[in-house]
Amino acid sequence: MFRYLFVFLTIFLGLVFSVHGRSDGPLVIRNVNVVPMDEERVIPDRTVVIEGGKIVSIVDGDAGVTDDQAQVIDGSGKYLMPGLAEMHAHVPGGQDEAYRNDVLFLYLANGITLIRGMAGAPVHLEVREQLASGEVLGPRLITAGPSFNGRSAPTPERGAALAREQKEAGYDFIKVASGSREAFDAMVDAAREVGITFSGHVPGAVGVPRALEARYASIDHLDAYMPTLVDPDETADIQGGFFGFRLAPYVEKERIREIARRTREAGVWNVPTETLMHAVLIWDLDTIRDERPEFRYMPPQIVDNWVDNVRGRRADPLYDREAAELFVQVRLDLIRALHEEGAGLLLGSDAPQFFNVPGFSIHPEMDLMAEAGLSPFEVLRTGTVNPAIFFDEEETSGKVIEGMRADLMLLEANPMDDLAHVREIAGVVHSGNWLSRDAIDRRLESIAERHAR
Numbered sequence: 426m427f428r429y430l431f432v433f434l435t436i437f438l439g440l441v442f443s444v445h446g447r448s449d450g451p452l453v454i455r456n457v458n459v460v461p462m463d464e465e466r467v468i469p470d471r472t473v474v475i476e477g478g479k480i481v482s483i484v485d486g487d488a489g490v491t492d493d494q495a496q497v498i499d500g501s502g503k504y505l506m507p508g509l510a511e512m513h514a515h516v517p518g519g520q521d522e523a524y525r526n527d528v529l530f531l532y533l534a535n536g537i538t539l540i541r542g543m544a545g546a547p548v549h550l551e552v553r554e555q556l557a558s559g560e561v562l563g564p565r566l567i568t569a570g571p572s573f574n575g576r577s578a579p580t581p582e583r584g585a586a587l588a589r590e591q592k593e594a595g596y597d598f599i600k601v602a603s604g605s606r607e608a609f610d611a612m613v614d615a616a617r618e619v620g621i622t623f624s625g626h627v628p629g630a631v632g633v634p635r636a637l638e639a640r641y642a643s644i645d646h647l648d649a650y651m652p653t654l655v656d657p658d659e660t661a662d663i664q665g666g667f668f669g670f671r672l673a674p675y676v677e678k679e680r681i682r683e684i685a686r687r688t689r690e691a692g693v694w695n696v697p698t699e700t701l702m703h704a705v706l707i708w709d710l711d712t713i714r715d716e717r718p719e720f721r722y723m724p725p726q727i728v729d730n731w732v733d734n735v736r737g738r739r740a741d742p743l744y745d746r747e748a749a750e751l752f753v754q755v756r757l758d759l760i761r762a763l764h765e766e767g768a769g770l771l772l773g774s775d776a777p778q779f780f781n782v783p784g785f786s787i788h789p790e791m792d793l794m795a796e797a798g799l800s801p802f803e804v805l806r807t808g809t810v811n812p813a814i815f816f817d818e819e820e821t822s823g824k825v826i827e828g829m830r831a832d833l834m835l836l837e838a839n840p841m842d843d844l845a846h847v848r849e850i851a852g853v854v855h856s857g858n859w860l861s862r863d864a865i866d867r868r869l870e871s872i873a874e875r876h877a878r
């Protein structure tokens with residue numbers, strides 16, 4: 426009986442796949458340890474069948490698909506987890522298409538299958554389609570429009586118009602950079618009316634309490650939190666500097682818990698981007714080039730600009746090493762408090778930007794979240810399950826479960842044992858397509874060769 430069933434299935438599947446051809450047939454990953462990310466667990470020795478960009482089945486055994494009918498990957502000893510999201514990405518918007526395509530590939534090469542583009546330009550609407558169709562090799566893109574700031578929205582009328590125009594143009598959300606309180610309020614009302622969200626910086630004239638009330642989708646960089654952690658009278662004369670780092674010596678610990686609680690009550694997410702803070706304020710400029718071999722994948726003049734820019738900031742008389750060190754510690758305390766209070770955290774490093782090479786920068790970012798007190802599983806959730814919840818697609822992405830999007834990462838070792846294992850990528854599945862380690866290495870090498878001097 427089973428024998429006949431098997432023969433029937435073989436003929437049936439053979440017919441189906443001969444029509445589509447092998448490359449369109451299923452992708453099968455055999456004997457793999459599945460890390461579904463729904464809870465902290467590993468399901469050993471599964472066969473995962475992927476077709477049409479989705480996970481069709483996860484079964485024990487060979488799934489009845491033979492090697493000539495499918496692209497088969499041996500997953501023995503390896504771990505299959507969801508691809509990660511970089512929630513504070515930048516996609517170069519200029520004319521240099523080769524550079525933009527390199528950046529998009531660098532994300533994917535690190536298992537990042539979803540990026541939230543934080544500085545939108547009209548070209549990104551097209552790039553979003555090119556990525557979705559597979560014309561350009563990279564992660565899925567969710568993109569902001571050109572930012573809301575003092576120039577793009579100098580008046581309340583322009584603030585409201587910006588929200589309507591970006592919704593109409595098809596951008597996924599509004600990036601807030603700066604601006605007046607009046608223009609911000611008008612933008613918020615119009616955004617709510619037309620149904621578009623906004624995320625990003627919190628302008629000084631807005632402040633975190635108003636940002637929470639206005640229901641930012643996400644606050645990025647923990648922007649404007651520092652002033653909420655100090656006594657305003659005591660610090661009235663202090664120039665806060667980069668993200669308010671010079672306020673760190675005045676932080677009152679009990680205020681951290683309070684603002685974390687209020688953030689959770691408001692349902693506002695945070696994308697901390699800790700690496701950005703460490704890059705600008707902490708990391709050693711004399712050794713950074715040795716510590717970041719991935720700089721070879723960036724145009725050298727960009728890396729030079731990063732180093733020069735940060736050197737300039739550190740030479741400023743307002744730079745204060747002691748305050749900087751306190752500041753990054755306060756931020757880790759704030760991240761821990763947000764996490765413990767149940768406020769949503771999303772993984773994002775801000776790349777390409779100050780020493781953050783796209784994709785590669787997710788690793789130090791995850792390490793810093795772990796340092797804040799999140800377990801490896803909890804850190805991994807900020808880049809998988811949490812973005813799915815954030816984008817209201819919890820039923821279709823962010824987990825390795827039947828029916829979900831096949832945006833996955835195959836790792837050599839268990840990422841929940843050690844976040845460093847996320848660096849050990851055996852391959853990436855993007856929209857159901859397999860990208861092997863060999864293919865990744867070849868393209869990385871060609872990018873590095875182009876930039877070699």
Ligand SMILES: [Zn+2]
Nearest residue numbers: 513515543775
């Ligand atoms: Zn940014």
